[in-house]
Amino acid sequence: MSDFRGDVLAGLAARPRAIPARYFYDDQGSAIFEEITRIPEYYPTRAEQALLDAHAGEMALACSGCAIVEYGSGASVKTRTLLRAVAPAAYVPIDISGDFLRATADALRADFPDMPVYPVEADFSDAIALPPEIADLPKLGFFPGSTIGNLVPADAVDLLRRMRVTLGEDSRLLIGMDRVKDVGTLVRAYDDAAGVTSRFNLNLLARINRELDGTIPLGAFAHEARWNDDLSRIEMHLRCEADVAFTVAGKDFAMAACETIHTENSHKYSARAGRLLLAAGGWTVVGEWAGDGAFALSLCEARPASTAP
Template identity: 60%
Template sequence: MTANQGIALVERDEDGVDKAFRSDVLAGLQQTQKAIPARWLYDDAGSQLFEDITSLEEYYPTRAETQILEARKDEFRRLIGADRAVVEFGSGSSVKTPLLLEAIAPAAYVPLDISGDFLRQSSAALAKKFPGLPVLPVEADFMKQVTLPAEVEEMRKLGFFPGSTIGNMVARTAVDLLRSMRATLGGTEGERPLLLIGMDLVKDVAVLEAAYDDARGVTAEFNLNLVRRINRELDGTIPVDDFVHRAIWNDDFSRIEMHLEAKCDMDFEVCEQRFSMAAGETIHTENSHKFSPRSANLLLLAGGWTPMARWTDDKDRFSVILAEASEHRNAP
């Protein structure tokens, strides 16, 4: 069975430019502390670079989460049950997603991702690996409520959000996303959806900084790819070679911050708008918040999800949490 070609819910202009991307970039470059949301790091090239990052020695989260998914298959099967539609927020990993699908025998798999080509490639690979499983990709911005394919409307649902992507968001945005996931997954009072979510844990700063600034420079290329994407898609003239990647631990906010730092004074254009940066000024491109068990639970509860079970890897570096939608959709 091959993957369904899927549906596209990304709004583009007459030139094929993602309107939200353009809006976020222009707004972000106008701020005193320039900042662009981390989701725009993931075009096709960025998504592939991130896949490369996950195999790096310094980048522990993927190995730690994979260990949990391999070790806890029986518990997932017991607590989640079979015949659910798995809705993955972000295109499926070639490693982690099959482990979950093998464990729980779902009725359908619906990956949601904003990067259309990467979404279709990963969906086709999973459809080939699971020939009896309906694979229904949806090209969409999963930060908002998404209308799922009609084929899964009546099915019980499990949301899957691995990789601690929730940590890329400030608390307010993370809560909004968790609530929109609840709305996307639907359900009834008698049959509420479940969510299986990865959250990275607080640990030694040196380990954290190395994970986001590897010796081979792959993470730096991932970060710089955002500038290349702006130049390509938004008619930008940003001098890519005049930026350097920085990964900094911010203890006050319990997060790693990724920045692109200007090596010299510069002027450039994006969408025919002019911008300037001074040497040492940065564009803040990503946060990666790290959680304690308590802060993870509080975030889920605020987003309308009640934690049911929690697992960590053998070094307590990473956690996977199973949660059930709260009784009332808008309840904290």
């Protein structure tokens, strides 16, 4: 809670105002995100699932007998395809939403009774201690959904390096990365007709009100998704529709009409840019599946410490 409070207060006081996207994922936000993965406009989930359906057998050849460690596991829907193909020695889902994580882990234990499941409640942007039960197993990190795109490149590289340290010298990483495409398709994926993404974005303000004694008038804010061509990313903002004043954790704030709170980025990568990002993070691409080129799953090996940047 202290990090949430501090980051929200600092973000609202900053210019431009911004709140880290990881705070979307309380239990309610996690549930809304699972809705997002099913809306017609949100192509990444379907594209990635199609790649897993078509190629999970090939991916499994590279990680026999391993423990699968999933970063930001959510409901582990796509993961089930990989688990069936690999039959891993253990599965470690990592997620920031504890109740959601435990419910998912229980469901997986029921569906895969012979597979040990060791859930870890943690923010994967921080250093993570893996369960001691998998210490001696080879590890495959799984980072689906193009979540790496939520981070600015410097932070993405830092995370990839931490993953390499956490997973170990001989580990592998299977990572999803969204590709650059036409702007209309990109914007619609983050501003759907049914307004599910809008609810997801506005839930952040509702969470602030719930957990930090906020008085933010939710009706004064609207969801906005925009393409930033210079930085090759979709940006999500909460746009103030009128002048407002409110308090959060006893602190006073005021915002003018048309001012925004920047809540999320989703960077899109060309094939070459994606490989360069992974290399900077200490990983070498050894396999890649991209279907029609809209989305890619890359299998990487940890580069020897002496050659990692």
